[in-house]
Amino acid sequence: MSDEAVVQARTAEGDVGSRARHAPAAVREAVAGVLEIAPEELEDDRDLFELGLDSLALMSLVGTWRREGSTVTFQDLTSRPTLRDWTTLLARAANDDTATTVPPGPPAPVAGADPDTDSFPLATMQHAYWIGRQDGQPLGGVAAHFYVELDGHGVDPARLDTALRSLVLRHGMLRAVFDEDGRQRFGAAGAPLTVHDLRELAPVESESELERLRERNTHTRPDIGAGDVFRAALCLLPDGRTRLQIDLDMMAGDALSLRVLLSDLRRFYECPDEPPRELGLDYRRYLAEHDSRRRTERERDAAWWRERLPDLPRAPRLPTTVDPLTPVTADDGTLTHSRRLHHWLGPADKAALLGAARRHAVTPAAALATAFAEVIAAWSDSRRFLLNLPLFDREMFAPEVAGLVGDFSSSVLLDADLSAPLPFSRQARGLQERLQAGISHGAYGGVEVLRDLARAEGAPVLAPVVYTSAIGLGEIFEQDVQKSFGHPSWIISQGPQVYLDAQVTELDGGLLLNWDVRDGVFEAGVPDAAFDAYRRLVTRLVTDPDAWDRPVDGLLDPDVLPRRAVAALPAAPVADRALHTRFFR
Known part of the structure; x- marks a missing residue:
């Protein structure tokens, strides 16, 4: 058979497979799977967001179907969120695609790679992190990193050291080296484990040393030029207690990469x-493939965002004691340290919140983002x-992608327009629609949009208030990780060009609500009062069904929510490098 005949035969097989995967029964099964309900329970014309579909699940479905050859987009599906409409859209897309579907060829060359050094360019968010961590940047001088502590019992240092060596060999980004030109390469594996034996210290001395280590590790800025992007230490304590300290630079991995590496570490340890x-795909190859696949979408989405630049608002003006555009260095401890405010919703409260959001056709992420935005508005x-x-934009074009460690993050800027005095549920639906529109044009991310704004104004534009769901x-x-290494007792993230980073994550069957706040930026008492208002508003949404149908002004205590006018940010031009601002985490 000729090569052309082989291609035609494989193409025909792919077309048949695509049609089968996009048949009504297959679509029903896939949607039911992400909703965690039985396929027969799905009604053809029911709004899927009312059934609990969220943007992350939808992004996963879109990625799967596009990987199978469909051209259906996130925007296509959000505009018509019913099973009947999706089945029709996917069937039509499968028929339209048959003339152009071809089997994958050999891997494309890595764009921008240097064959002499094996270095390759930074991803967009990596570049923003790289610029922002340098001294002299607005809210700079800070490494973007995650630091966690797991308090357990009986963790064996020798076994852990062996497991860590296997982990670092498996994941090239855990030994990544970043050069002065803003490029990266995979370096040599080192010895990642440090052991602190505190078993013979008096309790007061032991606690003092643990606190010193926590403070140092929380606010560290490692030398990424020397490949110092991943650290692990084990504290040995009396009575067999242990504390595992993990630090991951966001240049090397995002939040989901932290889950991947912890899961792999547990497996190697046990x-x-x-x-x-060995993985069949590495981060270097992933970036090249991802950039190639997104080129057309990126051009389209760039045009969409640029049409909207003149009407985009700016960051909320909050009661701050310093100008957020003031250049900062790592030596300025008053502006380079962060602290965490947190509140945990148990499994029952989480279920109540998700159920209430579903009844009002709002995703839980949109509901909590609206609560956050309303509190920010009260002080703005x-x-x-x-x-x-931030968006978790890991494009699953190959099975190995799920097991990679790397920065797959992107971002979207959200126009939080709460000016109309609407009931909370309607306010949340409006915010959700704007968010979905932004995500559907997410191939051109928030970093690029901020750069466009800065070029248009001739001055830096920051978006330093972050909400991560x-x-x-x-x-x-995961529970298996906690069984091996212990329960997370300290979690914090920080990064440049951010002074308030709110997060919602799943923990122990419930939801953990966090605010990471940059020290020295806000007026005294403001972050604590605002977080308390946020916590109380979320509690009302959990416990009071009527709260969803009332304007938020009636849900918050006006006595502790003064709307504050703050000075406008200066518009003086700055060096071009400062325009490359980092704003996520």
């Missing part, structure tokens, strides 16, 4: 004789402002 399986001088929402992504600290 099965020490199992050799590390305007009820319309720009929020920065990981609802629907599962628990980062």
